[in-house]
Amino acid sequence: MMEMKKQQSVSKSDGGEFSHLGYQSGFGNSFSSEAIDGALPRGQNSPLFCPYGLYAEQISGTSFTSPRFSNQRSWLYRIKPSVTHEPFKPLVPDHGKLVSEFNKSNSSTTPTQLRWKPVDFPESPTDFIDGLYTVCGAGSSFLRQGFAIHMYTANKSMDNCAFCNADGDFLVVPQKGRLWITTECGRLQVSPGEIVVLPQGFRFSVSLPDGPSRGYVAEVFGSHFQLPDLGPIGANGLAAPRDFLVPTAWFEEGSHPGFTIVQKFGGELFTARQDFSPFNVVAWHGNYAPYKYDLSKFCPYNTVLIDHSDPSINTVLTAPTDKPGVALLDFVIFPPRWLVAEHTFRPPYYHRNCMSEFMGLISGGYEAKADGFLPGGSSLHSCMTPHGPDTKTYEATIARGNEAGPHKITDTMAFMFESCLIPRICPWALESPFMDHGYYQCWIGLKSHFCCLDIQNGCNDTVDGDD
Numbered sequence: 001m002m003e004m005k006k007q008q009s010v011s012k013s014d015g016g017e018f019s020h021l022g023y024q025s026g027f028g029n030s031f032s033s034e035a036i037d038g039a040l041p042r043g044q045n046s047p048l049f050c051p052y053g054l055y056a057e058q059i060s061g062t063s064f065t066s067p068r069f070s071n072q073r074s075w076l077y078r079i080k081p082s083v084t085h086e087p088f089k090p091l092v093p094d095h096g097k098l099v100s101e102f103n104k105s106n107s108s109t110t111p112t113q114l115r116w117k118p119v120d121f122p123e124s125p126t127d128f129i130d131g132l133y134t135v136c137g138a139g140s141s142f143l144r145q146g147f148a149i150h151m152y153t154a155n156k157s158m159d160n161c162a163f164c165n166a167d168g169d170f171l172v173v174p175q176k177g178r179l180w181i182t183t184e185c186g187r188l189q190v191s192p193g194e195i196v197v198l199p200q201g202f203r204f205s206v207s208l209p210d211g212p213s214r215g216y217v218a219e220v221f222g223s224h225f226q227l228p229d230l231g232p233i234g235a236n237g238l239a240a241p242r243d244f245l246v247p248t249a250w251f252e253e254g255s256h257p258g259f260t261i262v263q264k265f266g267g268e269l270f271t272a273r274q275d276f277s278p279f280n281v282v283a284w285h286g287n288y289a290p291y292k293y294d295l296s297k298f299c300p301y302n303t304v305l306i307d308h309s310d311p312s313i314n315t316v317l318t319a320p321t322d323k324p325g326v327a328l329l330d331f332v333i334f335p336p337r338w339l340v341a342e343h344t345f346r347p348p349y350y351h352r353n354c355m356s357e358f359m360g361l362i363s364g365g366y367e368a369k370a371d372g373f374l375p376g377g378s379s380l381h382s383c384m385t386p387h388g389p390d391t392k393t394y395e396a397t398i399a400r401g402n403e404a405g406p407h408k409i410t411d412t413m414a415f416m417f418e419s420c421l422i423p424r425i426c427p428w429a430l431e432s433p434f435m436d437h438g439y440y441q442c443w444i445g446l447k448s449h450f451c452c453l454d455i456q457n458g459c460n461d462t463v464d465g466d467d
Contacts, residue, residue, distance in 0.1 A: 018180045018189045018209070023245035027227055027291070033186065033249040034283035045075050054282055055081045059184075061199055061224060061288040072199075072224065074286025076184060079253055080276050082203070085261060091269035097133035097428055100141035100148060100167045100221070100267030107136070107424035111385050114425070115439040116432060118376030121212040125156040128179075128206035129163050129262055129269070132217065135429045136358065136380060138421035141167035142266060144222030147319075147329045147419050149358050151378070153214045157207035161260040162278050167267065168221040170198040171317070171331060173415060175362050175376050177213030179206055184281045185289045186247025192362055193413060195331070196292040197225055197317075203261065203278040204290070214376055216360045218417045223319040223328050228312075233301060239316045243297040246289050251282050295362075295413060300337045306344050311416065326420050327355075334366065334414040340406045347397055350388030355418050357381045364412030368393055372442060379439070383422045391445035398449075 024031050034040045039054065041047050046056040054077040061072035099106050122131060131154035139146015148168075157180075172179070172195060179190045183204045190196045192215075198204055230237060254276075261272045298316060303309050317331045339346045348368045359366075360378045370392035373379065381387040389397070429435075 018187060021187055021189060022248045023188075023292075024248060025242050025245055027241035027244040028287055029246075030285070030287045031246055031289060032283075032285035033247075035249040035251055036282055039077055039249075039283035040285060041077070050077055052282065054078060057081050059201055059286075059288060061201070072286075072288040074185070074284055074288040076281045077283040078184075079251065079280040079282065082278060084276070085272040085274040088263060088265075088270040088272045091262065091271050095129075095269045097426070098150070098264065098267050098269065099134040099137060099426055100146075100219075100264075102137050102139065102146070102148075102424040107426050108430070109382075109422065109424050110430075111382055113379070113381055113385055113387055113439055114430075115372065115379040115436040116377055116429070117434045117436055118374050119151065119153050119214065119432075119434050121153050121214065122155055126154050127156045127158045128152055128154050128208075128213075129158065129161075130154070133428065134267075134426050135378070136423035136425045137219075138419065138423050139221060141221040145328075146221045146421060147417075148219040148221075149417055149423070150217040150219065151215070152217060153212070154206075154208060155212045158205045160256065160258060161262055162203040162205045164203045164261060164263045165198065165200060165219070166263055166265045167200070168219045169200050169224055169319075171218040171220075171225060172196045172198065172215060173217070173360065173362065174213065174215040175360070176215070177208055177210040179213065179215075180209055181206055181290070182250075182279050183247060183290045184279060185284055186250045188245075188247050188290065188292050190292050193296060194292055194294050195316075196290065198290050199224065199288060202290060205279070216378070216415075216417075218329055218331065220319040220329050223321070225317040225319050225331070228315040228318045228330075237299050237301055238314075239293065239298055244291050244293050246291045249281060249283050251280050252277050253280055295333055295335060298333060298335055300335055302337055302339070303341050303344075306341050308341065308344065308346060308349055311348070311418075321420060328419060328421070330416075330418040332416040332418060334412070334416075336408065336410050336412060338406055338408050343402050345397060346404075346407075347389045347393055350386065352384050352386050353381070354383060355420055356383050356423050357387070358417040358423070360415050360417075362413040362415065364410075364414075366412065366414045367409055369442070370396070372436060372439065377436075380423065380425070388443075390442035392442075394446060 039051050057076045132152045135149045137148030174192045181188045256277045259274050263270045301313050314332050315330050319328045321328050358380050361375045366373050368389040
């Protein structure tokens, strides 16, 4: 049997295998996968003797007594159980830039519109863990309610170590460079234009086949991402369940002296050593697993006569609260699409929102910002903070007049993390050299077009002081 396992096992260093991965499709399905035929027990989850001498181990993403429709768990059949490690110790030196409990001691608030330019890639060797830092968030992982938004810049693959987030689910949005992610359920290749969700508790390792890499991460505490309800749209549209991909079982065996598990727990990092790889799961089944999604497969909906749709129409995933229709965090995209509305200001409208909006740009430009918002950059418009198209966008739109024909937005992919909670911003984000301190100026040029004469007779004048 050992010879069979060697034939089925593939070393992580064999990067070519990442371009020929098999996946299972679906969202929230009950999946099953085995790297060796017969490795999954038949008829029960935890037999006295598992096939091939494997250990049975369950990972629960929800409480045992959660309603069946929302209950998430998987059974992993592994060469050695994950409990086989030395005691955890605080990471030395301390990471220092990860937060999961937001308060006055580690973050602050401001209603000002904020924007950041793309962060430079590090010069010294930096892996995904080292390059991950919190920008803003709200709530507490200890209280199981809240969210955090992080960014990462890295230039080095993780080596002989794995990361585990005990605080919440990660939604990772690569902007530059592919990610080769090895998880306990198998391997995923995630390219810019795709996203990956790494659920709470799973151990994973990130390799960088293209060298320097940059991206965004949303983290939710106490909730999991799900597909939004479609309402009057009907049974189809937006992100289709079949386009979500889950890895197939893959494992590695043998001795790995000094392998380190880095666990994020309460926003702090702890390390534990073991002598084997955590990616030793030969088979698994369940509905709790990492998954990825290609944003180009999204089926957008839009107005076809007048006005601009609310951005919620472009929701890919949502992490709900207990209040219907109110999200702990929505993941919304602004993909290529047609604009056809008549007699309509087609860019996003000017807005003050009870929700808080963090935006990022994966590629191209964004329709509401003619200048300054670059791929790899980000912006934050908090609760009830005014925002909307910049001066150049407004004036260019008005100049086209009512006779503008259908127009297709191409070569773009912007996104938004939107939350009902008011974020606190970390000091290193506020003090970042990449903070765009002149962001407010993009609106200063907006002038009054108000006309107080009889509009039936037409008016090209503006009020005094704005000529």
